[in-house]
Amino acid sequence: MTTFTPKGYQSQLLETLETYFQACHAQPSPSLAFSATTERLWGRSLSYHPLSGFPPDMPYFCLRVPTGGGKTWLAAKSVALVNRDLLRCEHSVILWLVPSKPIREQTLRALRNRRHPYYTALRETGPIAVMDLDEAKSLTRSTLDTATTVIVATRQAFQVEDEECRKVYQSSGALMHHFDNLSPVQRDALLTDDTGPERTPPCSLANVLRLRRPFVIVDEAHNSRTELAFDMLARLRPSGVMELTATPDLERTPSNVLHSVSAAELKAEEMIKLPVVLQTEPDWQQCLADAIGRREELHRLADDEHRTGAAYLRPIVLIQSEPRRAGVETLDFDRVRQELITNHRIPPEAILVATGEERGLEKVESEYRLGLADPACPVRFIITQKALAEGWDCPFAYILVSMASLSSATAVEQLLGRVLRQPEASHRHARELNQSYAFVVSRHFAETAGTLRDRLVAGAGFERREVSDFVTAAKPDQGRLDLAGHAGRVVMQPVSTPLTEKPDLKSVPKAIRDKVSWDGKRNTLTINAPLAEDETELLKASVESLSAAAAIAVAAETSRTSALAIFQTPAESGECFRIPQLALRVRAADGSEQLRLFDDPEVLEYSWNLSLHDAAPTADDIAALGAALQVSEGGEIDVDNASGKMVSRFLPDLQRDLGLVYQPEHWDAIRLATWLCRNLPEQSLTHAAKRSYVAAWLSDLLERDGFNLARANLQKFLIRERIEARIRNLRKTAIGQAFQHTLFGDDVESRVSVSDQDPFEFHNQAYAPSRDYDPRTSPHGSFEFRKHFYGRIGDFDSKEEFECACWLDIQAQKGRILFWVRNLVRREGSAFFLQKADGRFYPDFLCRLPGSEDEPGPTLAVEYKGADRWKASEDDRLIGGLWADLSEGRCRFVMVKDKRWDWIDPLLS
Structure with a gap:
């Protein structure tokens, strides 16, 4: 597998990362860059929390990605950005820390496998060398000087308290050549051997890393929040620390969450199967039988789709059994296996046991080329006890069965993560194949649903506000008891019933007492909250007469059925909200006219000839190169005259340290121009056009006073950045002209249409705000x-x-609007936009107006703009107006300021 198309949220995350790295150099410090970047991207400036023991302005940030979001691919893809935009060097050392040895081995295999997407993403950096810690203990200086070196290790490997890992800090003859000809600045930065009388710096791997200022990637960072772990990282003098986790620490040692991906985004991008459909059953044998029945249904659906061309899929059940205990009968793996074989006639070869005693997974991986995904593999059930092997992935897992009532949090979180992943990251035609399933041995549905939601938050990295929608009941009668899942949308009419005797409420648990009240004057029991069946039995035991018990049973049944009114949102009730989108009319190869969604201005036909533009550095380019040289030579002012605050020197010092070890080659102008061309990611230009422009730009620069090849070579990353910015601006100008002609020129209807062919749809579970409104x-x-x-x-x-x-x-409550959506910004898959020449316009509100039985009503887009931003929003008004004008009455648009609701009013009729 060599090709991999990133999902929208992954591309957006990488754009955020690139923006932050560039801001680190544009802003006075990386901490201010963090606040500025979060303000620009998310409309909310987040505070920066430095790590104790580290330089206060070291780039330290976290990427929050839920389970199933592709954290490892994102980490590999980010290495090229680290080199190009943050470190501004061709080669670097990347210290990739993982939580365990199994994860380390899995990561190493993937990063070394030339057919794996992880390797492909990492290779964009240029020459790479991937190694484990043992190999790193004898790495050569030439390797570091000619390739980006990725060292994959467990975090424990650098803890000096671990006797086996002390070799990282001890001298090694194989590393002595790294310490030849060090400058005084470099030698002063080394760790010393405290046991020797002269405190001599050892020729250790730790000191090699200190010289090279590694950039640290911390995978599953929530597992590494101890003071010892941070002390270990500080000892290596990192150039920056990037954490990847589904559950960042936001309290004790707060992570700086630069970008947060939501579970709804993963759902919208077909990465995970949601919702989790939950069913509880107190009888374990019946619970298992129900799960088997559901697996057979899913298998039939998968086979039907496979016959029509879909990829092969064999749904698998993951069963969490109870541990064995001496002298106690438990639902251990052997008993569960016998139940499957004896009472359900499941062939033994279809059952795999993965516990400390039996290692069936390893056998399957060795016998079948594709492991569990191999069509020849017969496995349909996997029984485990605690947790499966770390890093192991089960592409066909669909159903979780828990015999232990979700008592083992770690096991449930891990198994839940397995069943959430969507096979092949692609939606199936059958809705049932896009969902996950959980069968739990339990009498309490509401309690179990709450526990499952807690596990999604704590283990899978879901947001608390998301999980109420992502756990649903398989049975309607159980769903009515899930009040937490319908929080704020449940109304219960109290149920009162006369009794012939006073119940002994002191004999029932407090949880039940809190749901009822007794009126002694009227001899009436009132149920104020739904009573589950087992709670009803306990309440019935509080009376002696059969008639009173029968009355309680009837009232309790009413409390959980007809007395409950659950308000459903339009999305929950199955309403469709589809919005026509702007489309371009294009001519196909056979001469026919087709409509293409207009979501990228690059598809416009525009005149783009770089040779017509002046290929020379501007005054701003020369100033930027001069300021950068002054900083690298230590000429930066330490106090900002405007604010009186100290100016960070972390990045200038880092550039100095990297310049001491990564000495640039002495290239001539041709080789330097070749390097610049190779590192300019401009796909719209031919290589010849790019090379001609770069050569002319570089030639002009070298003729100026103070510039020579040595300096140009030293500043090649900044030169590349300045040339790239110039080309990007020229291309944007050309696109803007084509955009204006295509969408606002004469006879626009012949080129542009508002089409229902590919409408945007607000999907039921794909709404993912970065911030929620909380009244x-x-x-x-x-x-x-x-x-x-x-x-x-x-x-x-x-x-x-x-x-x-x-x-x-209010207008909707009056019936003038059916429903409306607070539209989101920069949320791929869950936000409607109109494409502009230089970005996207996301209207604040989308409203569905009343229609007829045969045809849905029109869509109204409403944008509110403050008076201070009105003038700058002219292009938004133009594209919104064009969308409405070309829609033949299906769409309406209005931009409002100064609370002029009367501007909206005529559009509602």
């Missing part, structure tokens, strides 16, 4: 929104925007 804490105000399409509402950017939403919801 309890919102600074804008509190309002009970009743007509929003989803249960969640993306937060508002201003009080005026909030008031606009309130006005729309």
Whole structure:
């Protein structure tokens, strides 16, 4: 496998990373760059938390990606960005830390496998060398000087307290050549041997790393939050620390979350199977039988799709058995296996046991070329006890069965992560194959659903506000008891029943007492919250007469059925919200006309000839190169005159240290121009056009006073950045002209259409706000929104925007609007946009207006703009107006300012 197409959220995350690295050099410090980047991208400036024991402005940040989001691929892809945009060097040392030896071996295999997407992503860096810690203990200086060196190790390997790992800090003859001809600055930075009288720096791997200033990638970073772990990292003088985790620490030692991916985004991008459909059953044999039945249904659906061309799929059940205990009968793996074979006639070869006693997984991997995914593999059930092997992936896992009532948090989190992943990261035609399933031996559905949601938050990295939608009941009668899953949308009418005797409420658990009340004057018992069947039995035991017990049973049944009214959002009730999108009319090869979604201005036909533009550095380019040289030579001012604050020297010192060890080759102008061309990712240009422009630009630079080949070679990364920015701006100008002609020129209808052929759809579970509106804490105000399409509402950017939403919801309550959505920004798959020449316009609100039985009503897009931003929003008004004008009445658009709701009013009729 050599090709891999990144998902939208993955591309967006990498764009965030590139933006932050570039801001680290543009801003006074990486900490200010972090705040500026989060403000620009997410509309909210986040505080930067430095790590104790590290330089306060060392780039330290976290990428939050839930289970199934492809963290390892993202880490491999980011290495090229680290070199190019942060370190600004051709080669570097990447210290890739993982939580365990199995994960280390898995990561090493993938990064070394030339057919694996991880290797392909890493190879974009240029020459690479991937090694484990033992190999690194004898690495050569030439390897470091000619390739980006990735050292994959466990975090424990660098802890000096571990006797086996002390070799990392001890002298080695194989590493002595790394310490020849060191400058005083370099020698002063080395660790010393405290046992010797002269405190001599050992020729150790740790000191090699200190010289090379490694960039550290911490995988599963939530497992490494101890003071000891941070002390270990500080000892290596890293150039930066990037954490990847689904569950970052936000309290004790807060991670700086630069970019957060939501589970809804993964769902929208077909990476995970949601919702988790939960069913509880107190009888373990019946629970297992129900799971077997569901697997057979899924298998039939998969076979039907396979016959029509879909990829092969064999749904697998993961069963969490109970551990064996001496003298106690438990539902251990052997008993579960016998139940499958004896009572359900499952062939023994279809059952795999993966525990400390039996290692069936290893046998399958060795016998079948594709492991469990091999069509010849018969395995349909996997029984485990605690946790499966770390890093092991089961592409066909669909159903989790827990015999232990979700008591083992670690095992449940791990197994749940297995069943969430979507095989081949591609949706199936059958809705049932896009969901996960959990069968749990339990009497309490609501409690079990709550525990499962907790596991999704704590282990899979879901947001608390998401999980209520992502755990649903397989049986409607159980779903009615899931009040937490319908929080804020459940109304219960109290159920009162007269009794012939006073119940002994002191004899029932407090949880049940809190749900009922007794009126002694009227001899009436009132149930104020739904009672489950087992709770009903306990309450019935509080009375002696059969008639009173029967009355309690009837009232309790009513409390969990007809007395409950659960409000469903339009999305939950199955409403469709599809919006026509802008499309270009294009001519196909056979001469026919086709419509193509307009989501990228690069598809426009535009005149783009780089040779027509002046190939010479501008005054700004010369100033930037001069300022960078001054910084590298130590000429930076230490105090900002405007603010009086100290200016960070972390990056200048880092550039100095890297310059001491990564000596640039003495290239001539031709080789330097070749390198610049190779590192300019501009796909719209031919190599000849790019080379001609770069050669002319470089020639002009070298003729200026103070510039020579040595300096140009030293500043080649900054030169590349300046040339790239110039070419990008020239191309944007050309695209802007083509955009203006295509969309706003004469006879636009012949080139552009508003099409229902490929509409944008607000999917039921693909709404992923980066911030939620919470009426309890919102600074804008509190309002009970009743007509929003989803249960969640993306937060508002201003009080005026909030008031606009309130006005729309009031109109919806009057019947003038069916429902509306707070549209999101930069959320691929869950936000509607209109493409512009230089970006995308995301209207604040999308409303569905009333229609007829035969045809849905029109869509109204509403954008609120503050008066201070009105003039700058002219292009938004133009593209919104064009979308409405070309829609033949199906779409309407209005931009509002100064609370002029009367501008919206005529469009609702």
